Amino acid sequence: MADYKAPLRDIDFVMNKLLGFPAHYAALPGNEELSQEVVSAVLEESAKFSENVLAPMYRVGDIEGCQWDDGNVSTPTGFKEAYQQYVKAGWPSMTHSSEFGGQDLPNSLGIVTCELIGTGNFAWGAYPVLSTGAMNTIKAHGTDEQKSAFLPNLVSGNWTGTMCLTEPHCGTDLGLLRTKAAPNSDGSYSVSGTKIFITGGDHDMADNIVHIVLARIEGAPAGTKGISLFVVPKFNVDAEGNIIDRNAVNCGSIEHKMGIHGSSTCVMNFDSAKGFLIGQENKGLSAMFTFMNEARIVTASQGYCHAELGFQKSLEYTRERLQMRSLSGPKNPTGPADPIIVHPDVRRMLMSQKVFSEGGRMLVYYCAQLVDLTLAAATEEERKNADNLLTFLTPIAKAFITETGFESANMAIQCFGGHGFISEWGVEQNLRDCRISTLYEGTTGIQALDLLGRKVLGSGGKMLQSFTKIIHSYCLEHQDNVAMQEFIKPLVDLNKEWGEITMSVGAKAMENPDEVGGSSVDYLMYSGYVTYAYFWARAAETALKILDTDSADEDFCKSKVAAARFYFQRILPRTRTHVVTMQSGVESLMALNADQFAF
């Protein structure tokens, strides 16, 4: 069984046929010259690296995991060497500014390569992803001195970065954080406290680790208004980024986790560690969250990475495993039994995995284009529109793709029957690794509150309209396309219903704010199904258009239309349940006091 095959053909379809990336790049300031050939070459190289270097380490990373020894973390066999190859090939610098040694390629291309890395070896991929967060933060909010000292080595990949937010008693509620920063006479700060769940907090893959740390300056206000942001390196460096000596940052232990064993999840102790303020005092939270949309889109992509990996593995298994006969007569009459892919229920699971994986790809790449525009659109209006739309879609993408990714990964196990429970097939690892994605970077519940409370209701419905208008225009455009009626008609209805339900939920929330929390996850999932319906309609339309003119891609395009049909007939009816439950009121949730749940 192949470990992983990068789905370059589907990536090409989504980027070049469906979402018009060539035109997008041609209009993107700074990347007007980026040709489709260069993009393809980048993706092919990334695919090779993922298939040949990362995917073969998938299981060993799980079995060996990371090891902690007296403060030093070692990564599984091969991880370090793979990282060296990755650095040598220039991958870390791809989307960063040439000012710091980067290649100035668009962020969207980085997001696509994240998919390939994340599907090939999710645990390994956690190290470079976190570095990006640190780089972006320093670049956006750091002083020129901080940029010179830290960015060149981070951009080259010689160093990696982390984001240190969570503490034992606070995750979602960062206002409670206790890590302290005391000013030193030289303008630096002494940072003291304990951070947990720090991905890549320590490891053996790079020369230095640059921590971006949230802490409270002595005397700062309580709550979120007294939080500042600091850069605290593992090794202190001079102005040119030369390593001087060890800083008082130590990995106290690593967590034993359900999955992603190859990714070190560290307890980090800061013991009067030397740090430097990034951005303004007490404005650390907003600085930390500058690139939250982008970070969450990358996390969103992890959802369909796991759907894709599970899909590939279960497709191969169900095509080969012989067991029972088809109810409609033998399909492999000369063999001892039929391959289990003949059974409709096995197909239900495979098709579900397919539409969740490919659906996630469409939504994430769409958001990736918006990320490009928020950073470099030609006009401020375009930038603002992109930012609005991205802000609206981010919680949907993050939560819906990871939830359906988990469901898909779980279906892959089911396709294997009892063998799915056995480690050597890899599908149970895929589920275990996948499980983190609905938890970190804001749980599904937090994303749902963000969507419904802060964004949709908080904007008086305007943010929702920014997307429903796009769907509305699309439906109008295709209202006379006979072949598209099976998709356009339900999409029109859902798009209308989406607005109506929002009004209904909003009205309840005016009377009782708890109604927001009571309906938010159902609302988010509903929104996700409608969003995917829009993209699956576009996929069908694109495929039908190609079929009209070009027979070379016939099988591929027909399968797209079939998948869209499956999505509309078999997945989209899930909205029927969410419509009822999200409007059923919060009373049944709030009836019990905390002591009455169990006796």
Added chain:
Amino acid sequence: MADYKAPLRDIDFVMNKLLGFPAHYAALPGNEELSQEVVSAVLEESAKFSENVLAPMYRVGDIEGCQWDDGNVSTPTGFKEAYQQYVKAGWPSMTHSSEFGGQDLPNSLGIVTCELIGTGNFAWGAYPVLSTGAMNTIKAHGTDEQKSAFLPNLVSGNWTGTMCLTEPHCGTDLGLLRTKAAPNSDGSYSVSGTKIFITGGDHDMADNIVHIVLARIEGAPAGTKGISLFVVPKFNVDAEGNIIDRNAVNCGSIEHKMGIHGSSTCVMNFDSAKGFLIGQENKGLSAMFTFMNEARIVTASQGYCHAELGFQKSLEYTRERLQMRSLSGPKNPTGPADPIIVHPDVRRMLMSQKVFSEGGRMLVYYCAQLVDLTLAAATEEERKNADNLLTFLTPIAKAFITETGFESANMAIQCFGGHGFISEWGVEQNLRDCRISTLYEGTTGIQALDLLGRKVLGSGGKMLQSFTKIIHSYCLEHQDNVAMQEFIKPLVDLNKEWGEITMSVGAKAMENPDEVGGSSVDYLMYSGYVTYAYFWARAAETALKILDTDSADEDFCKSKVAAARFYFQRILPRTRTHVVTMQSGVESLMALNADQFAF
């Protein structure tokens, strides 16, 4: 955090208030004298054993797992000693015949204690459960000599048993099995072949292991009609059950699995091992499946065991974890934040776990009563009715309870946020352990085919009616109960719809047999939701009745009614989706050929 608290109060409610176990036992031939006090005492002792002995070994069993060394399997620290205590206390013999040293207690009581064991330590519980299968098989189909040789030591628990069905190339499709049995001159057989996924195939907890093995006698017909059943002990024994010498049965290796690490899952090699035919030649499959309903009800109970354990852990955590404020104003104003149980979405997850756990308990105990009746009803008609109803409910119970158990276990992780992914809290282990339950003893897909194809459509709808009639009578009985209207009205509608959908699906299946497989899992899940609705209505009715007369149980009973209301308002609408998808036709599933799923 307590490891586990046996929910004796809810067990009492379900057994004694809701399902009338005292009357059931009083009318059960052989157990007429069994008092409620004795039952309570048995359950209290079982609860103590589970809470104090089994639950504390929960994590060590996961961390250490079983170890294989040159054919010998050792179990985790404490497992053997716990088993010795279990044997000494007489638990293995509880429900078995006094003829072989048993205590003649009803099987239903064994099923209830299975819940307590399975929730306290699921992996440990796998050893005694499998023994029961072996005992029942020998008792039902063995010769008197086989019974004398094997049953006393199995009943006492000095020995354990296994069921050896699966081979590397066949699980569901046992007709393909290759293990051979060659007749010896002394009437025994030489059994040769490899079995996989053998729970408790080897371990260090008992003096002998008695394998019940499916094999094909030389020259027997191919397929399921040539399969015979054998008893093959690890150590050969004489007629009185004294151990003579080692048999040629060896554990070749143990599997590395997603969960239940403390349960040994063995590859068993039979190398001309001495075995004895049980029952008739070539009738092995039907002999093996004699107690399938009962075995599957025990597996069904594992689903709500995991729901219960996850519920207990997440309830405790969400009552203690302080994070953010309630949207409707602080609920813990003097603390730094509110406990997260104030948030409606956290409550949605807790209430879901509660209704799935307590719902599973009601259905399983109901089935347990039917098991008693199939074994010992006063009249043949009563026995037959019970058997019919049990046969119908078994696939629903097995698949629906384990699927919703998995969902519940997953929600428990979500309640913990990022901490849910960390092993020390135990909820991720609960999910990993849980995952096997929808796979073994027939996957959810197999149960669904069994329900819709073989039972419902196979009986021309009669088997369905045997249950819908019960619901119908119940609704009639309570149609004038004003307080029950919120439950009775939707139940009446659903019960009617259940029959109509069955007709609609059946009509499609007449034209295309694949329609059965295409709608079966949706049909099963729909059936499960309606079945739970019936039991939740009964729970509400029972609680309301108690509230009318007795204020001592007020909080408990009010929480039951609230849970029923939550179930009807928030869970039951899931039927709306299944109604649509199961009637959407099989075309969208069958459109692609096996090569067109991915490119």
